[in-house]
Amino acid sequence: MPVLAIDAGTTGVTALVVGEDFLSIAAIRGVDPELLARKAAERKAAPQPRPRSMW
Numbered sequence: 001m002p003v004l005a006i007d008a009g010t011t012g013v014t015a016l017v018v019g020e021d022f023l024s025i026a027a028i029r030g031v032d033p034e035l036l037a038r039k040a041a042e043r044k045a046a047p048q049p050r051p052r053s054m055w
Helices: 021-027 034-045
Strands: 003-009 012-017
Touching: none
Parallel strands: none
Antiparallel strands: 003 012
């Protein structure tokens, strides 16, 4: 399995994965894939901060 790095920290599991589905890696690591998908959708739906102009 081509996993380059997995970090299990306080915010959950972060994986740098090449050529594999992230959720399958998360399931192997014991993380609920539905929770990860829900969190990803929440982050995507949240308003992104606009970059401040330098001028």
